[in-house]
Amino acid sequence: MAKDVNTLTETNVGGPRWAMVVDLDRCTGCQACLVACHAENNVPVAGEAQAAYGRWLHWIIVQRYWEGQYPNVKARFTPLMCQQCTEAPCEPVCPVFATYHNPEGLNAQIYNRCIGTRFCGNACPYKARTFNWFTPEFPEPLGEQLNPDVTVRSRGIMEKCTFCVQRIRRVELATSAEGRRPTDGEILPACVQTCPPSALVFGDLNDPDSRVSQMARSRRSFRVLAELGTDPAVVYLKGGETNV
Amino acid sequence: MSDALALPGARAGSQDEPETAYDERLLLAQRTDEEINQAVLKPMLRTGRGFWALVAVLAGIILWGMYSWSYLIQWGLGTTGKNRPVYWTLFITTFVFWIGISHAGTMISAVLRLLKVDWRRPITRGAEAMTAFALVVAGLYPLIHLGRVWKAYWMVPYPNNRMLWPNFQSPLMWDLIAITTYLVSSTLYLYLALIPDLAMARDHTGGWRHRVYRLMALGWRGTGGEWHKLLRALAIFSVAIIPIFLSVHSIVSWDFAVTIQPRWHSTIFAPYFVIGAVYSGLSALAAILIIVRRGMRLQEFLRAEHFDALGRLILVAGMLWTYFWFAGFLVEWYGNDPVVRALISEEISGKMAPLFYLQMGANLIPIVLLAFRKVRTTPALLLATVLLVNVGMYTERFLIVVGSLQRNDIPFNWGTYRPTWVELSVVAMTFAGFALLYTVFSRIVPYVPVWEIKEGRLRYTLRRIGRLLVPTAAEIE
Numbered sequence: 069m070a071k072d073v074n075t076l077t078e079t080n081v082g083g084p085r086w087a088m089v090v091d092l093d094r095c096t097g098c099q100a101c102l103v104a105c106h107a108e109n110n111v112p113v114a115g116e117a118q119a120a121y122g123r124w125l126h127w128i129i130v131q132r133y134w135e136g137q138y139p140n141v142k143a144r145f146t147p148l149m150c151q152q153c154t155e156a157p158c159e160p161v162c163p164v165f166a167t168y169h170n171p172e173g174l175n176a177q178i179y180n181r182c183i184g185t186r187f188c189g190n191a192c193p194y195k196a197r198t199f200n201w202f203t204p205e206f207p208e209p210l211g212e213q214l215n216p217d218v219t220v221r222s223r224g225i226m227e228k229c230t231f232c233v234q235r236i237r238r239v240e241l242a243t244s245a246e247g248r249r250p251t252d253g254e255i256l257p258a259c260v261q262t263c264p265p266s267a268l269v270f271g272d273l274n275d276p277d278s279r280v281s282q283m284a285r286s287r288r289s290f291r292v293l294a295e296l297g298t299d300p301a302v303v304y305l306k307g308g309e310t311n312v
Numbered sequence: 313m314s315d316a317l318a319l320p321g322a323r324a325g326s327q328d329e330p331e332t333a334y335d336e337r338l339l340l341a342q343r344t345d346e347e348i349n350q351a352v353l354k355p356m357l358r359t360g361r362g363f364w365a366l367v368a369v370l371a372g373i374i375l376w377g378m379y380s381w382s383y384l385i386q387w388g389l390g391t392t393g394k395n396r397p398v399y400w401t402l403f404i405t406t407f408v409f410w411i412g413i414s415h416a417g418t419m420i421s422a423v424l425r426l427l428k429v430d431w432r433r434p435i436t437r438g439a440e441a442m443t444a445f446a447l448v449v450a451g452l453y454p455l456i457h458l459g460r461v462w463k464a465y466w467m468v469p470y471p472n473n474r475m476l477w478p479n480f481q482s483p484l485m486w487d488l489i490a491i492t493t494y495l496v497s498s499t500l501y502l503y504l505a506l507i508p509d510l511a512m513a514r515d516h517t518g519g520w521r522h523r524v525y526r527l528m529a530l531g532w533r534g535t536g537g538e539w540h541k542l543l544r545a546l547a548i549f550s551v552a553i554i555p556i557f558l559s560v561h562s563i564v565s566w567d568f569a570v571t572i573q574p575r576w577h578s579t580i581f582a583p584y585f586v587i588g589a590v591y592s593g594l595s596a597l598a599a600i601l602i603i604v605r606r607g608m609r610l611q612e613f614l615r616a617e618h619f620d621a622l623g624r625l626i627l628v629a630g631m632l633w634t635y636f637w638f639a640g641f642l643v644e645w646y647g648n649d650p651v652v653r654a655l656i657s658e659e660i661s662g663k664m665a666p667l668f669y670l671q672m673g674a675n676l677i678p679i680v681l682l683a684f685r686k687v688r689t690t691p692a693l694l695l696a697t698v699l700l701v702n703v704g705m706y707t708e709r710f711l712i713v714v715g716s717l718q719r720n721d722i723p724f725n726w727g728t729y730r731p732t733w734v735e736l737s738v739v740a741m742t743f744a745g746f747a748l749l750y751t752v753f754s755r756i757v758p759y760v761p762v763w764e765i766k767e768g769r770l771r772y773t774l775r776r777i778g779r780l781l782v783p784t785a786a787e788i789e
Contacts, residue, residue, distance in 0.1 A: 122727040146724075164478060183458050185458060187482065190397075191573070193720065195397045200388070203388060
């Protein structure tokens with residue numbers, strides 16, 4: 069397994085390959101990452117009825133699975149966001165290049181280009197993409213806290229986790245002004261910054277000494293639906309028995 | 313006018329009236345050219361109250377559908393029943409259905425024209441018109457289903473201020489190109505074969521009709537040179553349009569098959585879709601011909617022999633569809649992939665089971681029924697049978713699009729789907745739109761290709777050999 073993770077295709081030789089590690093043994097399923105993501109990325113709230121019909125807009129969702137029979141029931145939590153696949157199934161199917169691969173290995177979603185065919189949503193095996201079914205609403209006072217660094221999307225377009233690309237860019241700009249590269253842990257996506265048990269770790273997989281590289285080499289590491297060959301940039305850790 | 317269809321050759325061999333022994337056959341019947349002209353022109357010149365009532369009803373449905381579509385654009389795709397993961401629903405289902413319908417027109421007219429099959433002659437125009445109008449309504453769906461339809465032109469490759477070319481890796485771009493090509497070529501094909509008949513209509517009408525037909529006939533006089541060029545052009549079109557017709561539905565199938573969605577990711581999809589399209593398209597054609605035959609009193613031209621032959625062709629298409637369906641299903645079921653297993657159990661014994669058995673029943677029972685000559689030659693029975701095929705094929709597309717999307721690799725993302733009034737209204741709009749276009753078209757231009765029938769009649773002569781009258785056929789062209 070560990071070897072498999074290290075074969076991540078290097079699309080940006082010499083540059084960073086942004087990646088995230090999700091330690092399932094640490095995740096408590098508190099959903100703080102989800103709330104942080106909504107606040108950071110201007111993600112609208114769909115409401116209970118719409119969410120129940122599968123129309124939530126969360127970019128990261130803590131999937132909960134029940135394991136075992138009563139009374140020996142365990143809850144398993146799997147935070148799942150866009151896996152930023154190297155061989156992303158969503159990219160070739162978009163007729164207008166609204167989703168494409170940027171040089172840092174990120175799956176970029178260009179909201180302004182999207183015409184809403186939802187083909188990417190069908191192609192994504194993780195179903196990590198969400199669609200704006202209606203014009204997004206931010207009831208007061210939520211409208212007061214919109215993040216000016218992130219576009220507020222209109223109805224009829226797809227969106228998804230960007231690894232908080234605006235935060236990556238901000239740090240990259242600041243550090244390049246200082247003539248250096250971002251150090252490990254300097255870039256923190258909102259979910260990573262918020263996660264109380266530090267189950268989420270973000271970093272550069274091309275740097276062998278970074279925390280994500282070290283964790284990706286762990287015996288516990290695996291990637292979701294690795295058999296599909298999408299080569300995701302999100303690495304999951306699962307080994308010890310957790311009883312949440 | 314009797315609606316009953318007599319069997320061809322039913323009275324053959326009757327020695328008492330040898331002159332009428334072959335009257336059941338269109339190309340051998342005792343008719344003058346003028347009688348044929350008048351029979352075709354009659355429904356064009358006189359429209360009954362039923363016609364206007366039909367037009368009014370269809371227009372009403374279309375207006376309601378357009379209101380629904382504008383409602384959809386105004387408020388967003390949330391007004392439909394789409395959700396995550398069922399991103400494509402009734403719109404794409406109906407899109408595939410209409411593209412399928414559009415296939416029979418070319419099938420009948422190009423393939424059968426190349427093979428010089430004589431029973432195609434009175435049918436070709438009706439089939440070609442069906443292709444063109446089915447494509448027109450099918451072409452609406454890629455627009456209707458867009459999240460931002462007002463940006464649809466971004467798919468058109470032209471130099472623009474976004475400095476961005478469309479992504480030709482996307483099957484949706486292949487769709488755009490294939491459907492546009494098919495629409496243009498099938499419309500031209502329809503029009504080319506129409507020119508001599510428009511000239512016939514020009515020569516037999518007066519007033520404003522005469523002026524319209526004169527304009528549309530492009531000054532056709534019927535000289536040898538003109539016929540030579542027309543037949544050449546039709547021959548070229550017949551050959552060239554066949555690869556287009558194969559490619560269009562293959563590409564529609566690749567919209568699904570190129571993704572790694574379980575049950576979509578299948579190499580058999582392209583031929584399976586093509587044969588399914590032929591099956592449902594020929595069935596729709598038979599249904600339309602039966603309805604038009606009655607509505608426009610064309611019993612003279614659409615006879616038992618034609619429905620008999622068409623029914624046989626549908627039967628063959630149906631058997632091929634069954635073979636392809638089985639070949640796909642067997643491998644998927646045997647492979648026992650977990651998600652495919654979930655999908656198949658949902659089909660066979662889950663929520664989708666009623667639709668699955670409807671699909672299988674409505675597609676397989678007609679194959680049995682069509683084996684009987686009585687079904688093929690009795691209009692009411694044939695109509696019921698071919699409508700059943702189309703119910704089955706629509707259900708099949710629904711199961712492929714919506715059924716498959718409900719399950720995927722991660723169980724947390726499984727979903728379900730409920731259609732809304734907006735979707736149903738828009739789907740009804742396209743059915744009514746097709747019916748309206750077809751109804752009006754069949755009254756404006758000669759619905760039956762007069763020149764093709766006359767040409768066919770030139771082939772056949774009744775020769776007397778001893779006491780027997782024997783039809784003989786000559787090679788023409």
